[in-house]
Amino acid sequence: MPGFVGAIQVVNISSSGVLNVGDVFLIQPISSSKTFAGAGSFNTGETVSITNHQSNTNTFDFDTIDQGNYLNL
Template identity: 60%
Template sequence: MPAIVGVINVVSINSSSVLNIGDVFTIAPVSTAKTFAGAGSFNTGDQINVVNHYSNTNTYDSNVVDQPLALNL
């Protein structure tokens, strides 16, 4: 069934966003990311006590491509 869309106002769209107006069969955005963080970086909650006497984050990566996006539809 066709969609009837009225007036829209798009203020901004992020580079990793998807904007759909009307009918759509499949929306499948594809992206990859790699995050390096030290000890205790992603702890969330109330009253967390993290003791790191020595923290070293190894960011060396010998892989040229970790997850290729080619043919990943």
């Protein structure tokens, strides 16, 4: 059912965000990312003890092209 929307103000929409005003059948935001992190990078908690003597994160991507997110309907 159509509706009337008054004035809106959009301040910010993130890269994978969606703004919908009115009727919609399907909203499907798609995004992709690649993250490199060393040992112990994503640890959370109150008491975390990490011992990394010689940590090395290899960020060389030898296949050049990753899987895209096109055709993800």
